Amino acid sequence: MNKFILLTLLLVSTSAHAVLNVFACEPEWAALTQLLASDKASIYTATNALQDPHRVEARPSLIAHARRANLLVCTGAELEMAWLPVILRESANSAIAPGGAGNFEAARFVRMLEIPAHLDRSQGDVHAAGNPHIQTDPRNFLAVADALTKRLIQIDPANTTYYQQQLVTFNLQWRAAIARWEKQAAPLKGVAILAQHRGFPYLNNWLGLKQVAELEPKPGMEPSAAYLGQVLGELQKNPAKMVLRAAYQEGRPSDWIAERAHIRAVSLPYTVGGTAQATDLYALFDDTIARLLAGLK
Numbered sequence: 112m113n114k115f116i117l118l119t120l121l122l123v124s125t126s127a128h129a130v131l132n133v134f135a136c137e138p139e140w141a142a143l144t145q146l147l148a149s150d151k152a153s154i155y156t157a158t159n160a161l162q163d164p165h166r167v168e169a170r171p172s173l174i175a176h177a178r179r180a181n182l183l184v185c186t187g188a189e190l191e192m193a194w195l196p197v198i199l200r201e202s203a204n205s206a207i208a209p210g211g212a213g214n215f216e217a218a219r220f221v222r223m224l225e226i227p228a229h230l231d232r233s234q235g236d237v238h239a240a241g242n243p244h245i246q247t248d249p250r251n252f253l254a255v256a257d258a259l260t261k262r263l264i265q266i267d268p269a270n271t272t273y274y275q276q277q278l279v280t281f282n283l284q285w286r287a288a289i290a291r292w293e294k295q296a297a298p299l300k301g302v303a304i305l306a307q308h309r310g311f312p313y314l315n316n317w318l319g320l321k322q323v324a325e326l327e328p329k330p331g332m333e334p335s336a337a338y339l340g341q342v343l344g345e346l347q348k349n350p351a352k353m354v355l356r357a358a359y360q361e362g363r364p365s366d367w368i369a370e371r372a373h374i375r376a377v378s379l380p381y382t383v384g385g386t387a388q389a390t391d392l393y394a395l396f397d398d399t400i401a402r403l404l405a406g407l408k
Contacts, residue, residue, distance in 0.1 A: 131267055134177050134207065136185035136195065137164055138383040139246040140217060142392045144184055147260055147277045151270050155180075157198075160384035161359045164190055165331070169197040177202035180213070182266055184259065187216025188223065190243035212265050218243055220258040221251040224312045246382055248313035249289050249396050256281055288393055293318075296400050298407060303349065305342070305374075307356035307365050310381070318403070323349045326364045334364050346372050353377045353406035358385035375406040 131152040135141035141156040148154075155176045158167055164186070167173075177183070177198045185191055199208060207213040223241030245251045260278040264271045300319035304311075307326045315322050324345055328338050346368075353375040354365045362378065369376035379399050380389035388398040 131181045131263070132176075132179050133182045133184060134180035136183070136191050137246070139392065139395070140184040140186070142383045142395075143252060143256060143259065146281055146392065147256060147274060148263055149277065151263075151267065151273065152182075160380065160382045160389070163359050165193060167191070167194040169194045169201070173198050174201045177207065178204050180204060180207050182213050182215060182262070183207040184215045184217070186218055186243050186245065188218035188240040188243035188245075190218075212262065215259060215262050217251075217255045217259075218245055220254045221245050224316060225309070242309065242312050244310045245313055247311060247379075247399075248317040249285070249292065250317060251313065252285060252392070253282065256285070288396070292396050292400050296403065299403055302353075302407065303351040305346075305351045305354040305365075305368065307354065307360055310357055311355055314379075314399075320403075323351050326354070326368060336367075339364060339367055343368060343371055353403075355379055357381035375408075377402050377406040379403075 130150070131148065133141075133144050133148070133152045133154045135144060135154055135156050137158055138156055138160055141154050144152060144154055157173050157176070158164055180202075183199075185195065205211065218240060223245075225242040227239065227241075245255075256278060260274050263274045267274075296318050301321055303321045303323050304315075305324050305326060306322055309325055309327070309330045311320070311322065314320065324342050326334050326339065326342060328334055334342075351372070351374060354368050354372075355377050356362060356365045356379070358378055358380050362376065365376040365378075368374070378386075379402055380386040380395055383389055383391060383395050385395070386398055386402075388401075389395040
């Protein structure tokens with residue numbers, strides 16, 4: 112066998128086993144990409160469920176992974192604005208630069224809530240495109256999965272049929288799961304809640320939860336004891352059943368209110384890995400519903 116044939120076979124073999132290098136900003140998008148691409152992609156997750164996705168250090172290791180990526184999958188809507196632009200600049204990877212096929216922002220494909228009428232940074236950590244915490248409503252994953260599949264096909268057309276089949280499977284299984292979750296969560300409709308951070312509008316909208324107050328005086332601002340006292344006073348007029356926080360948040364404000372208002376403090380996984388039970392996308396919502404229902408007791 113001559114050298115030309117050997118080289119040709121080597122190139123064909125390498126191409127057949129090539130995978131996309133995916134840089135996922137948050138665990139939920141890593142999990143979704145894994146469901147859609149499976150062994151066609153090697154996925155690196157830049158953050159974990161116990162990190163505040165607003166505030167991440169642009170470490171050299173993140174830059175190195177971004178430099179090798181074919182596809183960037185992030186929330187967008189300014190969620191990563193404090194750290195992702197630095198990573199993109201320092202990686203000098205044109206394949207995942209904003210506006211390119213390799214730059215995918217999930218928030219562009221869902222109906223955004225809490226879009227400010229005017230942008231005023233004195234109001235706290237607000238986002239011009241709307242609230243970026245879209246991952247708390249499973250219905251949003253249907254539109255994101257469809258758009259992400261199209262992007263995978265654009266970048267890796269050789270596996271078009273595979274990605275299309277994966278999407279069909281995901282849609283069938285995910286819609287069935289949503290129907291199951293909604294049936295389980297029926298007792299939550301109309302239940303009054305507090306939130307430690309403005310992180311649950313999509314969850315509230317999906318399940319019909321009624322948020323009566325937030326523990327932060329402004330988004331992203333830690334509450335003082337005096338402010339928590341004001342919230343406690345308001346609860347006498349508008350009582351709530353539980354106070355919600357994300358797993359990555361420090362629990363003292365929620366615990367303070369819960370103890371004095373005699374309500375449950377409920378920590379939600381918020382994303383994949385946020386609790387020991389939330390091991391994948393399906394388990395994320397299984398555990399979220401279970402914890403909310405436990406908060407009613």
